[in-house]
Amino acid sequence: MTIRPIELKDNVAVKQLVLHVLKEFGAEGEGFASADPELECMYETYKNDRSAYWVVELDGEIVGGAGIGPLKNEVEDFCELQKMYFLPQIRGFGIGRQLIKQCLKFAQSQEYKKCYLETLPDMKPAQKLYQQFGFQFLNERMGGTGHSKCPIFMLLEL
Numbered sequence: 001m002t003i004r005p006i007e008l009k010d011n012v013a014v015k016q017l018v019l020h021v022l023k024e025f026g027a028e029g030e031g032f033a034s035a036d037p038e039l040e041c042m043y044e045t046y047k048n049d050r051s052a053y054w055v056v057e058l059d060g061e062i063v064g065g066a067g068i069g070p071l072k073n074e075v076e077d078f079c080e081l082q083k084m085y086f087l088p089q090i091r092g093f094g095i096g097r098q099l100i101k102q103c104l105k106f107a108q109s110q111e112y113k114k115c116y117l118e119t120l121p122d123m124k125p126a127q128k129l130y131q132q133f134g135f136q137f138l139n140e141r142m143g144g145t146g147h148s149k150c151p152i153f154m155l156l157e158l
Contacts, residue, residue, distance in 0.1 A: 001090070003032040006053040006065070008043045013062035014055060014083075015039045021085040025122050032149050033083060034048035039151050042083075045069070050079070050110045052100060056086065056095055056135050063087045066099045068107045071116050073144035080106065080143065084126070096129055104133065118134055130154050 018039060022032055038045040046053035046067050053067030066084035081103055107115050119126055135154040
C-alpha cells in the first residue's frame with residue numbers, strides 16, 4: 001500500500017472513490033460532496049497554493065484519499081480537511097490516522113491556524129478519530145463548502 005500525492009491520471013479513480021463511499025452512506029446529490037464541481041478535476045484543484053491531496057493506492061487501485069485546502073469564504077488562516085474517504089476494505093488499519101497526520105502537518109507548513117471539517121452522523125469511527133486529533137464539535141457550520149446536508153461540524157486549532 002502506498003500513500004502519494006494525487007496525479008492527473010487519478011482524477012477518474014478519485015471521483016469514483018468519493019461517489020462510492022458517499023453512496024454507501026446515502027449521501028448523494030446536492031448538499032453533499034458528490035455535487036462538488038472539483039470532483040471532475042481533483043488534481044488541478046489541489047495543485048493550487050496551500051492545497052494538497054493524497055491518495056492511497058493498493059495493487060494499482062485508488063482505495064482512499066484526503067486533502068487540505070483553504071476553507072471557502074473564511075479568513076485565510078482557516079483550512080479544511082477535505083474529501084477524506086476510504087473503501088471499506090482498508091478501514092480500521094490506521095490509514096486514516098496516517099493520512100490525517102500528513103494533512104495536518106501540511107496545513108501547519110502552510111501557516112494555517114485552524115482546520116475545519118464537515119462529516120455525516122453515520123461516520124462515527126471517523127468522528128472518533130477526528131476527536132483523537134483534538135477536533136472539537138461546533139454548533140454551526142463555517143465557510144462556504146456547499147455541503148448543506150452535512151450536519152456535523154468540527155474544528156481544530158493547529
